[in-house]
Amino acid sequence: MNDAGPKLFQRVAHETMSGQVYEEIRRVIMGGLLEPGSVVSIRGLADQLGTSMMPVRDALRRLLSERILEMDGPRRFRLKALSKSEFKEILSLRESLEGALVEQAVAKISAADIEKLSELQDGMEHSVESMESFLKLNQEFHFIIYAAANRPVTLNLIESLWLQVGPMLNYYIVRNGGQIAVHHHRTLIDALQRRDAFDARAAILADLRDAAKVILDEADVW
Amino acid sequence: MNDAGPKLFQRVAHETMSGQVYEEIRRVIMGGLLEPGSVVSIRGLADQLGTSMMPVRDALRRLLSERILEMDGPRRFRLKALSKSEFKEILSLRESLEGALVEQAVAKISAADIEKLSELQDGMEHSVESMESFLKLNQEFHFIIYAAANRPVTLNLIESLWLQVGPMLNYYIVRNGGQIAVHHHRTLIDALQRRDAFDARAAILADLRDAAKVILDEADVW
DNA sequence: ATGTATTATATGTGATCACACATAATGTTT
DNA sequence: AAACATTATGTGTGATCACATATAATACAT
Numbered sequence: 001m002n003d004a005g006p007k008l009f010q011r012v013a014h015e016t017m018s019g020q021v022y023e024e025i026r027r028v029i030m031g032g033l034l035e036p037g038s039v040v041s042i043r044g045l046a047d048q049l050g051t052s053m054m055p056v057r058d059a060l061r062r063l064l065s066e067r068i069l070e071m072d073g074p075r076r077f078r079l080k081a082l083s084k085s086e087f088k089e090i091l092s093l094r095e096s097l098e099g100a101l102v103e104q105a106v107a108k109i110s111a112a113d114i115e116k117l118s119e120l121q122d123g124m125e126h127s128v129e130s131m132e133s134f135l136k137l138n139q140e141f142h143f144i145i146y147a148a149a150n151r152p153v154t155l156n157l158i159e160s161l162w163l164q165v166g167p168m169l170n171y172y173i174v175r176n177g178g179q180i181a182v183h184h185h186r187t188l189i190d191a192l193q194r195r196d197a198f199d200a201r202a203a204i205l206a207d208l209r210d211a212a213k214v215i216l217d218e219a220d221v222w
Numbered sequence: 223m224n225d226a227g228p229k230l231f232q233r234v235a236h237e238t239m240s241g242q243v244y245e246e247i248r249r250v251i252m253g254g255l256l257e258p259g260s261v262v263s264i265r266g267l268a269d270q271l272g273t274s275m276m277p278v279r280d281a282l283r284r285l286l287s288e289r290i291l292e293m294d295g296p297r298r299f300r301l302k303a304l305s306k307s308e309f310k311e312i313l314s315l316r317e318s319l320e321g322a323l324v325e326q327a328v329a330k331i332s333a334a335d336i337e338k339l340s341e342l343q344d345g346m347e348h349s350v351e352s353m354e355s356f357l358k359l360n361q362e363f364h365f366i367i368y369a370a371a372n373r374p375v376t377l378n379l380i381e382s383l384w385l386q387v388g389p390m391l392n393y394y395i396v397r398n399g400g401q402i403a404v405h406h407h408r409t410l411i412d413a414l415q416r417r418d419a420f421d422a423r424a425a426i427l428a429d430l431r432d433a434a435k436v437i438l439d440e441a442d443v444w
Numbered sequence: 445a446t447g448t449a450t451t452a453t454a455t456g457t458g459a460t461c462a463c464a465c466a467t468a469a470t471g472t473t474t
Numbered sequence: 475a476a477a478c479a480t481t482a483t484g485t486g487t488g489a490t491c492a493c494a495t496a497t498a499a500t501a502c503a504t
Binding site: 016017018051052053054058073 | 488489496497
């Protein structure tokens, strides 16, 4: 037998309706399609998604504990709108955590992953069909690097921060016509190929700050 | 009118059954009363708590997304047991985040809060009635300091890390008769009074490492 | 017009149930 | 006895409903 061998099989997916509903709601929110501060209702979403209240309820409560939604009032879900100081705090945390993981990833990332990064970057620069898919490519780009660092708990914290800041950040990116610079990605890929941790970290920080600028400069919008 | 004034009133609590059930389950887990790896069932907990499945279901799904529980198998909740590398990773993250918040808190913490810290420390050193209450006092001690830093998102991340590591850490503390050193607390209080950020940070790091030692030394138990 | 009372509507919550489906227990065959 | 088939039991999931109650809409009174 070969039952004890490591990572031959990966677990089969038991997709539940709750999970699918969660993914779909999250897709819309992270795509910047829902204005921060909007109220959402279980029944309303259930109608649009064609399910009963139950999976939607599970999904909303999950988004609640992930701090994407908040409850203001006894029975009222609302898409959280970050304050400026919260936004800055998250930016600072992201710089620290994502910077650290990039440094760790430099020594571990595979050539295949770097090649994948290059392909994703090509996609973002040339053949991007929609804003949503662009944002998705960008996210995938970043998390390939973070995942290579092999720090699952840190990775999870970073995901949590992306989830918290994504709804607001992406909403304003989409609203402003979607111009977001990704030229730091090229220097980042180059640094990874040269196994240069210092340059790689600097490139990530520059990328984060440039993206954050999109809404930090527009003080009037919030 | 005075409706626009800041923080005159705080929101009234709308306690739901789901919330109470969540708190109660969390209390047991964080009290180190449940062995990591244990399986829990919705119906079983509902019986013990005297409610229907519904609030328990909400609570378990919340604990799931907080990574305190995990699902192994299609319909099976299990209290997560951290691997050694995960435990070390969390320890490292806690050092970074909690160290940073302590530094920030030094300049901001009030004299009243420092007095409160001293009282809590007295309680831990002398009049502690049970292991559970001791752990609760210790947690309160730490989070008074972290809260004083006024970094809500970071505070939330730290809470998340405590939740993840608490079940396993506290379980072994309770199991080993509960000897956990808190002598670093005194030097920490002293550093806060002197507004010495460097010493305060050092005291926290020493405290964290000492607590972690309790289970890092027992390599056999996991 | 404005404040108050009344009614109507919409909402999340908690309970209950049928169902699919794992796993355990039991029975059956070789 | 052991391998296989069968049944029984326990589980989370998703659907539906009654209920309390927050909010909106309307009517009424001052």
